[in-house]
Amino acid sequence: MSKEIKSVGFVPRFFGSFGQFFKYMGNGNYAARCSEVSNGSKFEFEVDPKVITEEVEVIREVQIEAPALDTVNSDGALQLLQLLQKEARFIDFTQESIDTYSDEEVGGAARQIHAGCSKVIEQYFSLSAVNEAPENARVEVASDYNPQHTKLEGVIQGDGPFSGTLIHPGWKVTDIKLPQISDTEGLSILAPAEVEV
Template sequence: MSSEIKPVSFAARFAGAFGQFFKYLGDGQYAARCQQLSHGELLAKEVDAKVITETVEVIREIEVPAPVLDTVNTDGALHLLQLLQQEARFIDFLQESIDDYSDSDVGAAARQIHKGCAKVLSGHFTLEVVNHSPENSRIEVAADYDNSQIKLEGRVTGEGPYQGTLVHPGWQVTDIRLPKVSRTDRLHIIAPAQVEV
């Protein structure tokens, strides 16, 4: 088993979350691996060889097939990157190493990036929670629940309905208002180089 994993700071989590979003969006294989991890499968390095030889009781197995994509339309992802760069200097922040900055310095930068990203998000997407119950409240999950909307965690045994504590209400997009782009051949230029003359 690997050594203890150290917690990641807020600034690093904030920066990493956006990078992971676009990697998940653009790479079907990566998205499939993320789904496997989210359903409790271990990484190869986390599996103890001794455990493999033991009899394991399967508590519950839920298979969510990964989408099979012949091609990926990247136009929307590239346009969203353009908007995040324009309003929040998002790519500049992620491409610069923050190792030499203090947490307070990174936090100050994150505040500006947060403001710009929030502007893009609220201006182009309508978001609603998946479950409207208060966090940390006890809720009931029906036996025929939709596992794309609800993720059961912990020791799940038997058939539902299930009783549990709502850890996070989830998010869903109910409306997208990204402007139409007429020149898709130029979307790969996220931000043009700026030259002062």
């Protein structure tokens, strides 16, 4: 089945003729093919098949399923979200688009949210650093270190012990003082709808 060839308009022909002129003048093989076509010959481009054999490394992406939990206790998470919403309007801030606000407006709102979030953390949680050394200090990491407590960065060679610079001390919770929950059914309501009458 032959392919239908559409006619080319005047303007594309006008500008295209310049490109064809310089290509014709600069390439003898192209000029010869044009002459064959203009004389009525059907000129076909022949391409020699080229077989390329090359060893390639195949990288497979293996998906590991997350471990299934027998039970999930979401009460504490919902309670924390309620407190952050109450003190800092945290949910309102994250659910609203800030694209239309200037940096100054976002900065002003962030200052209030920071104060509210800090109040919740200080009131209901006791925190301390995982590593008590000051930042940028040289520290030693034992060969049997706990990866949950310490994360090594950079080029890691051997089994340790390791010596490096502390770039972040980490955080850990030492005490939780969240109030007791009496109504667990209402925890999913992070903030009630407000109606002015």
